[in-house]
Amino acid sequence: MLVIDGGILEGGGQVVRMAMSLSALLRKDIEISDIRSRRSKPGLKAQHLVGLHLIRDMTCGQLTGDHFSSTDITFRPNELISGNFFGDTKTAGSVTLLLQTSLPCLLYGSCLSYLRLKGGTNAEMAPQIDYTINVLKPILERFGVSFDCEVIRRGYYPKGGGEVVFKVDPIREIRSVQMTEFGELTKISGYSFVAGVLPIKMSHSMADSAINLLREAFPGVPIDIKRVHENRDKAFGNGSGIVLIAESSNGCRVCGSALGKQSVSTESVGESAAKDLIEDMSCGAVVDRYLQDQVIIHCNH
Known part of the structure; x- marks a missing residue:
């Protein structure tokens, strides 16, 4: 042992x-x-x-x-084994961290598996579900990994209540991938959201403050940040946050993100996400600080 x-x-x-x-x-x-x-x-x-x-x-x-x-x-x-699996934290515990644990095992089952998870979709100290869909998923697809993600309902701290279903295809072996050069920055996209009783102007404020810093750091690069008030039937409780994704000509993706807090202004939330992205981009890495420990286990299969 x-x-x-x-x-x-x-x-x-x-x-x-x-x-x-x-x-x-x-x-x-x-x-x-x-x-x-x-x-x-x-x-x-x-x-x-x-x-x-x-x-x-x-x-x-x-x-x-x-x-x-x-x-x-x-x-x-x-x-x-393959099959249908279910996990419920009954808190705002992160569903994306549960996926981190489960995905490597589901990939080596004998057939298609479904994983239904309940908890927090956008939680502190964990990847936001938007990161999983827009950064982790496309990078793992380069390794031959295939999974789908359906967000049934978003859930935030402290109540949780989110629900996500993952459909995972089995794989025989991981493809080798060479990622050594970031390439040229082609665009920055994003998702600035509020839910519950929070007003849409908070979403605009986070997005605008992030854009101001990004335009200064990356002049001439197209920037598109969606501003969203989540439908009540698609989100449980109050929450806010922003996810920013930089894409390169070599297929790399680097992300900066932040969640809203009562003690922090919406301008500061947007700036925090932008500063994270700018800092990671400045070192020329092909993955950001959050993706490293999520992909390393797949590199060892």
Whole structure:
């Protein structure tokens, strides 16, 4: 059995997510100790438990220590299976982080799988669902990965209530991809949204403040940011945010994003997303700071 230090480096939930996925793919028993030990509230939370149970179900495996605030678990996976899987954080826990855990395993099932997830679609400390659809998905498609994403309902902090369905096609092997040059910046697109009782003028404010910085940094580059007030039947609760995506002639995509907060002005939210994008673009990277740990597991298949 392989023993993994769950407190290594930043000691966050990503250690648990990737360890569980790799354990299932390699069919190797693992023990993870000191889970999230560097966090202010160590141990497993609702979102982490849902991810653990999804991987357990996808392998018909044996999982022990899977309870709230647990800092130690043991997992013994069996063969990967395909099918219909469901996970509900019952909080604003991120559905995109649950996908990160599940997708590598679903890709190596024997047939088509469906994954229905409930929780937060646009949550702090996690990729927004718009990032998953517009950045992660097209990049993984270059590796031969194929999945569809249907957003049934958006959900925000603190209530959650979002629902997303993923349809994942199985794959025989990952294609090798060479991404070493960003190429020429061809356009910047974006999505500035509000939901619930929040007024559409907040969406305009986030978009306008972002555009001002982007035009200064990238003169002459086409910029198109949609301003949206989410339909009440397509969003649960109040929320706001912005996602900005830069696309290149070599098919690279770099993103900057931010979520609205009561204590932060809408102008500052838009500027924060734009500054993230500008900073990542300035170093000439072919992927942004958020995509790196999402694609690395697929590079090791």
